[in-house]
Amino acid sequence: MAAGCRLNTAVEGRAYAPLSSRIYAARLACRCSAAPEETGLLAGCQAEVLDSEGRVLAAAALTELRIDARLGRQPRRLEFPDGTVFETEDHAAIEALTGPVRGSWLHSMEQFRPRLIAVAAAALAGIWLVWRYGLDMLVAAAVMITPAVAVQQIDSGMVQTIDYALAEPTGLSKQEQARVTEVFETLLAHAGEPPKGAGFQLLFRDMPGMGPNALALPGGTVVMTDAFVEQFPDEDVLAGVLGHEIGHVAEQHGLKQLYRSIGLYVVVAFLAGETGPLMEDVLLEGNVLLSLRYGRGHEASADSYGVRLADRAGYDPEGLKRFFAEVQGQAGEPPEWLSSHPNHATRLEAIDGHIRALGR
Amino acid sequence: MEKSATGFEFRGNAKEWFGIWIVNLLLSILTLGIYSAWAKVRRNKYFYNNTYIEGRNFDYHATGGQILIGRLIVVGAYIVLNVIIGLFPMSAVVVLPLLIVAIPWLIVRAMMFNARMSSFSNVRFNFTGGAGSAFVVFLIYPILTALTLYTTFPMLERAIKRFSINNHKLGTAPFVLDAPLKPFYTALFAALAWFLAVGAVLFVFAQDSVFQVMTNQNPDPEEVLIWIAGFYGVFFIGVLPAAVLYQALVRNAVYNHTVLAGGHRFRSNVSARALLWIAVTNLLAVALTLGLMLPWAQVRLARYLAGHTGVALGGSLDEFVGTQQTKTSALGDAYADIEGIDVGLPV
Incomplete structure (x- = not known):
């Protein structure tokens, strides 16, 4: 159906004068210099808004009207160049006037x-x-x-924070440090190229309250607590755990977790829009639980990497297993879904699987 | 609500909004998020258009293109800044303070854009707040409030609402919020009282295990589980209802003390209990339907809020006059969008 004036009877509606909230009962009339059926053009057609006494409130060529796309049952608004607005619930009449436009496809999809x-x-x-x-x-x-410098910046910033808030200088002797560092270097010699921007270094810190622990930063800084070296002098255990931390760096887990939580937040914000009270709190809380799950996946992946690396570098791949078996009994664990790490039992079982996969 | 007040009315329905919402969602995904700018326009238009008072409705006039450009600029600026700081770490010393000063400016731009793109009965809203006062309200006052250990939090709340409302106009007609502090303190104390009461009850029930977990170095995993359940219990029964209670009381206080030039006095009698009921049942419905009931939940909330909001009219609504507007960019709006800042007028 060609668009244009085919209005023998005028469209009833309301009108507003430019920049005014006053409502007039009004109707829209339309006439063309040539029959639109013949020309197929709107150009020759003129639209007019008339008040109840027949006075012309505004007039313009049909092509100069700004007509918003249709949205549900909402009145259609036609804005004249001078700012006069005509609005009507007579959707069929306006559709006939404009013909099918992009908005009408959308509207029909939304039915x-x-x-x-x-x-x-x-x-x-x-x-x-x-x-x-x-x-x-x-x-x-x-x-x-992510530029390499930015990754290094994260590392130095976090080491500063750790030194300020959590750690004391190490109390380990030079020989002990050298022994552990040698394990670390041996592992690195068998690991692949570090990812872009990462440079490996091993730091020792006395971190009271953290127990035997090690952590990896995105730029390749691995921090090991004094308590770890004291409780687990066994080089196979050291190799397993350091291999695990090298795995975090090699597979870029730190950056991925950072970006994923930001990404999830942005995606939810863009797709869901406003959800009202309560629901947004729950969404945020759910986001936290989901990112924990993501983190657990990374831990499992780093375990697998650590076992394989230790084996390649000539250490006993059972080392990591011995570590978890040892700490398993030491402290209670929260339920797995609430934790950033898989439970020890789950990990031990998975590590067994990795060791079997090595073909021994 | 008093008899003489004219109520707002929300005429949207869940079926219709579902259709628009799901198409918005699908097109946003298919276009890798680009369409979400147009989706936002359609969403706002739907809710504005369907809000009526005395047979007149609101409208939203921004275009998807405007919003997309604003978002692109903000995302681009964000990436560029990160790269600069990454390459020249020392530049952070200059860039970050500049950003902090820029935030109030962006907030003001966002409020201006939103106001100018909104209209009621063919007259556009406007926002005339300055970045200077935004700086004081959004950065200095919060610091001062923290210094008083948040005992003056209601003053901060009132200052923010005043900044927002007193700088809004419908055409040439200003809005004025002139509220005493008392209802803001009442809201805070009511919320605190709820939270403390719930905390006390839970503590009495779980006293033993709390002590055990806190004093025991190697607690039994089951005890830890109870403790975590308690934490979530406090969160869902204590914190969230307290937040809803606070929001309801503050909303009523703000509306009931807001006047639009021409003697139009706003009224709100939202009840915390009803709001909480709606929020909880909405949450359940949405969760159980994988989000498909979200449009229904949104319509239900909008209908409740509109039904408990009104205006004691001081005269005809025919008398508002708009002003010619200069162009505004969607830049600040995009920023507010991305950072999740909520500065809009609650309608």
């Missing part, structure tokens, strides 16, 4: 018809894809464009 089930299914599938693959791709892209 609550069986077809909408397909749209909903596609949207759910899309969300699943974004969640399953899209976020990872986003994270990978972000990791790729």
Whole structure:
């Protein structure tokens, strides 16, 4: 159906004068210099808003009107160049006037018809894809464009924070430090190239309250507590745990976790929009639990990396296992879904699997 | 609400909004998020258009293009700044303080953009707040409030609401919020009282295990579980309802002391209990349907809020006059969008 004036009877509605909130009962009339059926053009058509006494409030060529896209049952608004606004609930008449536009396709898609089930299914599938693959791709892209200096900056900043808030200088003797560092160097010799921007270094700190512990920063700084070296002098155990930490750096877990939590937040904010009270708190809380799950995946992956690296470097791959078996009984654990690390029992079982996979 | 007040009315329905929402969602995903700018326009337009008082409704006029450009600029600036700080770490000393000063400016731009893109009965809103007062309200006052250990938090709350409302206009007609401090303190004390009461009850029940967990170096995993359950209990029964209670009381206080030039006095009688009931049941419905009931939940909340908001009219609504507007960019709006800052007027 060609658009244009085919209005023998005028469209009833309301009008506002420019910049005024006063409402007039009004109607819209339209006439063309040539029959639109013949020319197919709106150019020759003139639209007019008339008040109840027939006075012309505004007039303009049909092509000069600003007509917002249709949205639900909401009145259509037609704005004349001088600012006069005409609004009406007579959707059919306006549709006839404008013909099919981009907005009418959208409006027809949005109708609550069986077809909408397909749209909903596609949207759910899309969300699943974004969640399953899209976020990872986003994270990978972000990791790729992160400048090397920025990664080093994170490391030096975090070491400063740790030194300020958590750690004392190490109390280990030079020989002990050298012994552990040698294990670290041996492992590195068998590890692949470090990722862009990462430079490995091993630091020792006395961290009261942290127990036997080691942690890796994104730029390749690995921090080991004095308590660890004192409780686990066994080089196979050291190799397993240091291999685990090298795994975190090699697989860029730190950056990935950082970007993933930001990415998830942005995606949820853009897709869900305003959710009202309560729901946004719960969404944030759910985000935390999900990122914990993501972190547990990384721990498992680093375990596997550590076992394989220790083996390649000539250490007993059982070392990491001995460590977890030892600490298992030492402290209670929260339920796994609330923890950033998998439970020791789960890890021991998985490590057994990795060792078997080495073919011994 | 008093008899003489004219109520707001929300005419949207869940079916219709579901259709618009799900198409928004699908197109946003298919276009890798680009369409979400247009989706935002459609969402705002739907909720504005469907809010009526005396047969007149609101409208939203921003275009998707404006919002997309604003977002691109903000994201671009964010990346550029990160790269600069990454390459020249020392520049952070200069860049970060500059950013902190820029935030109030961006907040003001966001409020201006949102106001100018909104209209009621063919008259656009406007926002005239300056970045200087925004700096004081959003950066200096919070620091002062922290110095008083948050005992003056209601003053901060009132200052923020005043800054927002007193700088808004409908055409040439200003809004004025002139509220005493008392209702703001009442809201805070009511929320605190709820939180403390819940905390006390839970403590009495879980006293033994709390002590055991806190004094025992190697607690039994089951005890830890109870402790964590207690933590979530406090969060869901103590903190969240207290927050809803606070929001409801503050909303009522703000509306009931706001006047639009022409003698139009706003009224709100939202009840915390009803709001909490809606929030909890909405949450359950949305969670149980993988989010598909979100449009229904949003419509339900909008309908409740509109139904408990009104205006004691001081005269005809025909008399508002708009002003010619200069162009505003969506830059600040995009920033507020991304940072999740909520500075809008609660309608």
